[in-house]
Amino acid sequence: MDHATQLDDLNWQLQGDEVLSFRHPRRLDHGWGESAEGARLFVIHYGELEIEFDDERDFAFAQTLVRQRQFRAGDAAGWSSTSDSSWERVRGYLEALVREDVLCVGSEPARSSTPPSEGRHHERQHRAHPCTWSSLDATCEQLSLELTGESFGVEHIETLIAVNDLARPALDDAGRQVGENNVDPQLRVETATQWATCKYPGSRHAHACPMNLTALRKVNRDWSAVTATLLDLRARFVAATAPETTRLSVGQAHLFAMLALAWSGYMMVRRDAPVRNGELPSVASSIFMLADGIRMTTAHMFYAAERLAGADEIVDPIDFVKITDREQLFVTGQGVCAGPPGKIEEFVRLVLDGGVPEAPSQLEPLTGDVGRYLAYAAAATRVALVGRALVHETSRRRELLDHELATLDPLHPLVMGLRRALGSGAPLRGWSITPDRQHAFERALVALFDTAGRLQPSGPTDDPPALASLWQPSVAHEAASLEQRLGRECSAWDSLPARFRALAARLLAEHLAVCDRAASLFGRLQSDVNRVLGRTPFDVIVDDRLLRAFFRVHGRPPDLAAVFQAALGVTVRTAPARQ
Numbered sequence: 001m002d003h004a005t006q007l008d009d010l011n012w013q014l015q016g017d018e019v020l021s022f023r024h025p026r027r028l029d030h031g032w033g034e035s036a037e038g039a040r041l042f043v044i045h046y047g048e049l050e051i052e053f054d055d056e057r058d059f060a061f062a063q064t065l066v067r068q069r070q071f072r073a074g075d076a077a078g079w080s081s082t083s084d085s086s087w088e089r090v091r092g093y094l095e096a097l098v099r100e101d102v103l104c105v106g107s108e109p110a111r112s113s114t115p116p117s118e119g120r121h122h123e124r125q126h127r128a129h130p131c132t133w134s135s136l137d138a139t140c141e142q143l144s145l146e147l148t149g150e151s152f153g154v155e156h157i158e159t160l161i162a163v164n165d166l167a168r169p170a171l172d173d174a175g176r177q178v179g180e181n182n183v184d185p186q187l188r189v190e191t192a193t194q195w196a197t198c199k200y201p202g203s204r205h206a207h208a209c210p211m212n213l214t215a216l217r218k219v220n221r222d223w224s225a226v227t228a229t230l231l232d233l234r235a236r237f238v239a240a241t242a243p244e245t246t247r248l249s250v251g252q253a254h255l256f257a258m259l260a261l262a263w264s265g266y267m268m269v270r271r272d273a274p275v276r277n278g279e280l281p282s283v284a285s286s287i288f289m290l291a292d293g294i295r296m297t298t299a300h301m302f303y304a305a306e307r308l309a310g311a312d313e314i315v316d317p318i319d320f321v322k323i324t325d326r327e328q329l330f331v332t333g334q335g336v337c338a339g340p341p342g343k344i345e346e347f348v349r350l351v352l353d354g355g356v357p358e359a360p361s362q363l364e365p366l367t368g369d370v371g372r373y374l375a376y377a378a379a380a381t382r383v384a385l386v387g388r389a390l391v392h393e394t395s396r397r398r399e400l401l402d403h404e405l406a407t408l409d410p411l412h413p414l415v416m417g418l419r420r421a422l423g424s425g426a427p428l429r430g431w432s433i434t435p436d437r438q439h440a441f442e443r444a445l446v447a448l449f450d451t452a453g454r455l456q457p458s459g460p461t462d463d464p465p466a467l468a469s470l471w472q473p474s475v476a477h478e479a480a481s482l483e484q485r486l487g488r489e490c491s492a493w494d495s496l497p498a499r500f501r502a503l504a505a506r507l508l509a510e511h512l513a514v515c516d517r518a519a520s521l522f523g524r525l526q527s528d529v530n531r532v533l534g535r536t537p538f539d540v541i542v543d544d545r546l547l548r549a550f551f552r553v554h555g556r557p558p559d560l561a562a563v564f565q566a567a568l569g570v571t572v573r574t575a576p577a578r579q
Contacts, residue, residue, distance in 0.1 A: 014095050016074025023104045027205045029326060030066045045326050046102050047203050147186060148549035155540050158529050159522045160553055162387055163380035164258055164295060166265030171278040172285035178264055180215045180289060181334035202325040204336035211338035222286040224359035227350055230287060232361035233260060234354055240455050248352050251311025251448055254298035260291035262377035271534045283362050294351055297324045308440040311447035317349040372532060378455035379528040385449050389470050390518045391554055392441060397507045398422060404503055414492050417567035423558060442471055473513035479506040490568040511560040515547055544573050
């Protein structure tokens, strides 16, 4: 019986004399972990799968298993360190791993999840013409209308589009989009690209998403200039924020990556000699791709990992790469990271520990006024951090609402409407809404926000925007008024349990308060950005219209005001209209 037939046969049982092997052994990783209750775990990582052993009787079995290349199934019954191990217990584990396609029966060779694609060129069929947020091309109004249904000028752009995404759709002087695989699908253009199935070990090995070899070759050509320029930027960043630093902390690495990503955007939106779309220096786009990897890993450590990192946490470069691999961050929806493992470790070490440049830096020649660029990057990064906080707060309340809806009658019309308006979202994890995680996130984001402020020429002002004001709004009166209004305007509202009505009204009231405060912060910080760039007029107002567009750009989570409007037909304003 072949492997596919075995998986289809519900009565199939593994026999003790059958030979097993890992289908893709290079995807395999393992280590010790800890459960939410503090219990010790042995964890096997295999591609996107995470297999936890929480029973001490199974630790020896699991540790022996990961060392095997090929083994007889019956032998596994003897791997336990206790006397109560049985063939039936072990067979259950092995059969589950076979059904998950981790283990294969017999001596089948590892098969690629995609056809071999070495040397294959692929034309991505998307937009016919490149688009950019550059101030020179004056397409902000058109692009914002296309993406959000609302038109905004360049003076609002850093609020609508985070500075780390600003240059992503633009073309560099090599004719390639700066963001390569990670460009918004609506903004991608046709680009001749050579793809290949990944042969590197770890989570990306033989993955269905291929590697972008064309982009890898470009980075390799620019390598000396890229590393020299990044070392120059790193030295300036350290001198301005923490001169005693030797190894960057997780928070410092995140901010440094944001500055590096802002470099390409700054060249396109600066007042003096802005770069046209298609003329962005290749070294800048190569830096963008590399820095984006640092940003994604550090962001995951702050916002999404099971154990959130603090801003001042120090991570060894090798451990940093392991975290990236284990958390599936080498894989995106469009492709996998094409960097060789040694090159990735070299780059991470350069970012975290610094080094000696082997070529002239391109920072000053391509930037001109480096001080203005750093001031822009710092101010725009603070705008992006407010956006990150707003998305997080909305996601948190979405999870709380969704969690509570799951306890109600699923056929109730309002329950169905609210769940439909919320969307499917990601599966909830038990640790995602705990108070400890919330406090850790808040502390990290405030630390990043304050450090970015030190990069601005005058340092933090006497009256700095208070990012912490977004959290824990006091809305008892507003929640009570909202609950009454929902009852008046939606006839079915009172048929829901009182406990749910009170919670939903409180979450919506908190959401509206957070949006109001975020709008105020956005307005003040966007004005700082405009002032640095010499845009006129530099003062801007962020109102309900811009916040609606912000939520459309970010896609997830849905704006809770829009959720209640869609499900209950009750209109509430996301942020007050501002005169």
